[in-house]
Amino acid sequence: MAKGEEVSNKQVLLREHVHGALKETHMVYSTSTTHLEVPQGSKAILVKNIYLACDPYARSLMTYIQPGMAIPGYGVAKVLDSDYPDFKEGDFVWGVTTWEEYSLIKEPESMFKIHNTDVPLSYYTGILGMPGLTAYVGFFELCSPKKGDYVFVSSASGGVGQIVGQFAKLMGCYVVGSAGSDDKVELLKNKFGFDEAFNYKKEQDLDAALKRYFPNGIDIYFENVGGKMLDAVLLNMSLHGHIATCGMISQYNLEQPEGVHNLMNLITKRIRMEGFVVSDYYHLYPKFVDFTLQYIKEGKVVYVEDITEGIESGPSALIRLFAGHVVGKPVIRVSHE
Ligand code: NAP
Numbered sequence: 111m112a113k114g115e116e117v118s119n120k121q122v123l124l125r126e127h128v129h130g131a132l133k134e135t136h137m138v139y140s141t142s143t144t145h146l147e148v149p150q151g152s153k154a155i156l157v158k159n160i161y162l163a164c165d166p167y168a169r170s171l172m173t174y175i176q177p178g179m180a181i182p183g184y185g186v187a188k189v190l191d192s193d194y195p196d197f198k199e200g201d202f203v204w205g206v207t208t209w210e211e212y213s214l215i216k217e218p219e220s221m222f223k224i225h226n227t228d229v230p231l232s233y234y235t236g237i238l239g240m241p242g243l244t245a246y247v248g249f250f251e252l253c254s255p256k257k258g259d260y261v262f263v264s265s266a267s268g269g270v271g272q273i274v275g276q277f278a279k280l281m282g283c284y285v286v287g288s289a290g291s292d293d294k295v296e297l298l299k300n301k302f303g304f305d306e307a308f309n310y311k312k313e314q315d316l317d318a319a320l321k322r323y324f325p326n327g328i329d330i331y332f333e334n335v336g337g338k339m340l341d342a343v344l345l346n347m348s349l350h351g352h353i354a355t356c357g358m359i360s361q362y363n364l365e366q367p368e369g370v371h372n373l374m375n376l377i378t379k380r381i382r383m384e385g386f387v388v389s390d391y392y393h394l395y396p397k398f399v400d401f402t403l404q405y406i407k408e409g410k411v412v413y414v415e416d417i418t419e420g421i422e423s424g425p426s427a428l429i430r431l432f433a434g435h436v437v438g439k440p441v442i443r444v445s446h447e
Contacts (some may be wrong), residue, residue, distance in 0.1 A: 111146055119144040121180045121210035124425045129363050131363045132432055136172060137425040144212045148193045155194050155218045157187035159207055160447055161417075163235035164427045164440035165269070167358055168209075169440060173264075175439065179425075180208035186224070186234045187213065188447065194218040202227060202447075204234035207431065209424055209445055222395060226403055231447065232437035236439040237413040238399055240388055245273035245332075246398045248354035248392040252384050255329045257282035260324055262343065264310075265334035265359060265403065267294040274332045275409045276320075279303050283330070286323045288339065290434040301412060302336050304352055313441040317343035327351070335360045337368050344372035345383075353383040414438030 111117065125138040148156045162185040169250045171182055185207040189197050190330050197218060205221035206212045215221060221414055224234055236242060248270075249255060261278040266287025267272045275298065278285045287298045288310040297305035306323050313319040320328070320342055327348030333340060336358025343443060347353070361367045376383055405411035420443070427440045 111190070114145060114147045116143050116145055116159065117212065118142075119210050120421050122421060124175055124177050124179055124181055126177050127167065127174070130365045131291065132169050132172070132429065134425045134429055136266060139422055139425070142210075144214075146190055147251070148191045148214070149444075150193060151229075152216070153194050153218070154214055154216045155189050155197050155203075155212050155221070156191040156212065157203065157207060158212055159185050159187045159192055159210065159421075159444045161186040161232045161235050162204075162207070162421070162424065162442040162444055163239070163241075163422070164207055164431050164436075164442065165240070166357060166362060166431070167240075167431065168428060169362055180210045180213070182206055182208050184235055184240050185444075186231050186239075191193040192218075194444050197221070202231060202234075204239050209421065211421060212326065220400045226399075229403070229406060230441070232415055232417060232441050233406075233413060236415060236445055237273055237411070238402060241269040241439065242273055242402055243391065243395055243398050244356060245270050245277060246402070247386060247388060247394060248332055248356045249274050249277050249330075251391065252354040252386060253332070253352040255281045255283055255330060259283045259329040260348070261285045261330045261332070262320070262328045263287045263304075263323065263334070264343075265289065265338050265357075266298050266304065266307065267302075270333065270356060271332070271334055272298075272414060272438070273411070275302050275304050276405075278330070280405065280410065291437075294437060297414065301414065305336050308338065312335045317345050320346040330354070332356060333358070336370075337361060341370055342370050342401075344370075344375040347375060347379050347381050349379050351379060351381050353381060355383055355385040359432075414442050417441045419443050 168183040202224040203221040298304040337360035
């Protein structure tokens with residue numbers, strides 16, 4: 111491909127705003143054309159997308175981005191042309207791009223240059239990208255973990271949850287995860303090294319399930335799902351426990367969010383419950399990546415992805431994510447390096 115060449119560009123566009131349950135028909139597959147050149151003076155970069163992440167975040171954006179736009183989302187890309195001094199042609203970058211083969215990124219200051227390419231590049235959509243930093247910040251910065259703490263992680267086999275559990279094990283904590291299928295429960299115990307795991311869909315009474323695994327209470331809860339699980343966790347927190355409120359995926363597809371009933375426990379148990387947004391902690395990325403890369407290379411932290419081929423697979427992969435039908439982090443391979 112030569113600079114300035116006009117190429118066809120496969121895209122996934124938002125067809126209409128999403129309210130309530132996400133459906134494949136909210137998205138539409140299309141083809142346009144793109145000039146492989148950045149306008150001079152624009153400070154933009156033009157990239158070829160290699161991997162796109164299927165994150166719950168993409169669903170959140172669909173409530174307000176303009177219909178007809180290519181869906182924004184995290185990805186890994188190769189720079190084809192640059193008018194931004196920090197990136198040059200041939201660099202690999204990760205950050206928010208768009209669901210298409212070629213993207214013009216007008217604010218490249220939000221992108222990260224990839225320096226270590228001796229691990230799979232797809233990891234920069236997950237364990238070495240936004241979900242990994244989310245796990246690191248939520249666990250280490252917000253929860254002040256100590257050896258021996260009792261830690262509970264919901265949606266524990268997901269992109270964020272699997273990393274939180276492994277970080278907690280590295281700290282010498284006792285870790286239990288919940289997930290929505292027996293296969294995922296096996297993965298948590300046998301691949302990620304959780305001490306215990308349970309299938310929340312098979313539990314009649316979440317409070318009783320948590321009492322079974324945490325007879326002495328939960329010191330740290332890494333919150334990914336909200337709703338009924340949060341209510342049950344509040345009943346089982348220990349005195350001075352920490353809750354990192356990362357996400358509430360059980361609520362995203364509801365027209366009306368559910369209420370939470372057991373918040374009084376925050377007072378009586380002096381619990382610190384804190385929400386966070388990962389982009390506020392981007393300054394910690396270099397520290398996080400050094401920490402995590404070392405453990406990946408030593409084989410002490412592992413990562414499970416579900417890679418599907420072709421940008422056309424994006425909408426169905428996002429639907430499968432919300433249905434809980436993906437094991438590990440769903441990633442779309444758009445092109446080869
Ligand atoms: P994820 O946990 O892999 O999300 C998908 C999984 O959520 C599904 O496989 C399913 O797993 C579970 N799920 C779906 N519907 C559910 C329901 N109704 N109740 C309970 N579980 C349900 O996604 P992720 O990327 O790793 O993100 C984890 C959470 O962190 C999400 O809530 C996300 O929005 C949030 N997040 C926040 C930040 C931040 O800056 N605060 C950054 C990144 C992500 P099961 O089969 O186990 O049910």
